Amino acid sequence: MLARLDINPSYRRWNDRWGAPSGFSRWTNRLPREYWTGPIAANLVGCFAFQENNCTRSFEYPWAFEALKIFPGARVLEIGGGLSGLQFVLDRHGCEVINVDPGVAARGVGWPVDQDSIGTLNRRFGTRVHLKNCFIETAGLEDAFFDRAVSVSAIEHIPEDDILTILSHIRRVLKPGGLLVLTVDLFLDLQPFTCVEENRFGQNVSIRWLVENSGLEMIAGCPEELFGFEAFDATRTLKRLPEFLIGAKWPALVQTLVLRKAEG
Numbered sequence: 001m002l003a004r005l006d007i008n009p010s011y012r013r014w015n016d017r018w019g020a021p022s023g024f025s026r027w028t029n030r031l032p033r034e035y036w037t038g039p040i041a042a043n044l045v046g047c048f049a050f051q052e053n054n055c056t057r058s059f060e061y062p063w064a065f066e067a068l069k070i071f072p073g074a075r076v077l078e079i080g081g082g083l084s085g086l087q088f089v090l091d092r093h094g095c096e097v098i099n100v101d102p103g104v105a106a107r108g109v110g111w112p113v114d115q116d117s118i119g120t121l122n123r124r125f126g127t128r129v130h131l132k133n134c135f136i137e138t139a140g141l142e143d144a145f146f147d148r149a150v151s152v153s154a155i156e157h158i159p160e161d162d163i164l165t166i167l168s169h170i171r172r173v174l175k176p177g178g179l180l181v182l183t184v185d186l187f188l189d190l191q192p193f194t195c196v197e198e199n200r201f202g203q204n205v206s207i208r209w210l211v212e213n214s215g216l217e218m219i220a221g222c223p224e225e226l227f228g229f230e231a232f233d234a235t236r237t238l239k240r241l242p243e244f245l246i247g248a249k250w251p252a253l254v255q256t257l258v259l260r261k262a263e264g
Contacts, residue, residue: 001222002186002237003059003245003254011062018089021057023049042124048085050121054247056254060152060183061086067181067220067258068148070095077146077173079136079166080154082113083121091127098146100132100139136166141173149174150181153254155210157202164213171215171261180216180259185252186227192234199250207255214259221257 015021022028027044028036035041036049048061064086070076072094081087081099090097103113118131132139149170155163170180190196190204197203206228211218223229225237237253244253 001256002225002243003056003063003183003256004243005245007059007245008062011059011066014062014065015058018048018061018085019046020048020061020085021053021055023047037120037124039124042121046085047088047121047125050085050117051083052249053084054153054249054252056185056245056247056252057084057152059245060254060256061089063256064150064152064181064183065089067256068150068179070148074147075145077141077149077170079149079151079170080157081150081152083117084152086150086152087129088121088125088127091129092125095148096128096130098130098132098139098141100134100136100141102135103133135162136169139169141169143172144175146173146178147175148179148181152183153185155182156185156187156205160205163205163210167210167214174216174261176261176263178261179219180214180261182210182257182259184210184255184257185247186255188246188251188253192227193238201250207257211257211259216259216261219258219260221255226255226257 023045028049031041036045070090070093074095076090076095076097078087078097078099080101082101087097087099101113114133115131118129122129184205184207187199187204189199204227207226208228223231226232246253
C-alpha cells in the first residue's frame with residue numbers, strides 16, 4: 001500500500017519513544033552536530049539522528065518494525081541500512097542484526113557508513129549491530145540463516161541488475177517461512193507521472209517486476225497502490241494525493257509490501 005498522511009497513533013507513539021525519524025529534536029536542535037557521537041550526547045539525540053531522512057520515514061520505520069514481527073533471537077538482514085537507526089532499535093529488542101551496505105561505494109546512490117561509524121554507535125547504544133561494508137554477493141552470508149530481511153527506501157536507489165542480485169541472495173539466505181519487508185519510494189517527478197526515467201536518487205522500480213523476480217510470495221501489499229501492477233493507475237493516484245504522505249525533502253510517495261519465502 002501507499003503510506004497515508006494520517007499516521008496511525010501507535011506509529012506516532014513508536015516515533016516518540018525512539019526519536020524517529022530524525023532524532024530527538026529537543027537535543028538535535030540544541031547540541032552542535034560534532035558532539036552527537038559523544039558518550040552522553042548520542043543517547044540524547046537518539047538512534048535516528050545520524051542519517052538524513054525524508055519525513056516519510058515517520059511512517060516507514062514504525063510500519064517496518066511492526067511488519068517484521070520480530071522475536072527475541074531473530075536474525076535480521078538489513079539491506080542498505082546505512083546509519084538509519086532502525087538496526088539499533090531491532091538490536092535493542094533482542095535481534096541479531098546484520099546490515100549489508102557498501103556505503104559510498106554503492107553502484108547508484110550510497111550514503112556514508114563504515115566500520116568506525118557503526119562501531120562508535122554500537123558502543124554508545126550498547127548494541128552489537130554487525131556491518132558488512134560490501135555488496136551482498138561478497139558478504140559471505142549463510143544459506144537459510146535469517147528469519148527476516150528488511151530494506152527501507154533503498155531499492156529505488158539501486159540499478160536493476162544489482163536489485164536482481166540482491167533478491168537472489170535474499171531468497172537464498174532467508175529461512176523457509178522467512179519474511180522480506182520492503183518500503184520503496186515512488187518518485188512523483190518520474191515515470192509514470194512524467195516522461196522522465198531517472199532523477200538524482202534513482203528510478204521508479206516496478207513492484208510487480210520486483211515481486212516476480214524475488215521468488216517469494218507477496219503476503220501484504222495492495223496492487224492498486226504498487227507501481228507496475230495492472231491495477232495501478234497513475235492518474236487515479238495523482239487524484240488521491242491528499243490522502244498520502246509525500247516526502248518534504250524530495251517528492252515521493254512510499255510503497256510498502258511484505259514477501260514470504262515458501263515453507264519446505
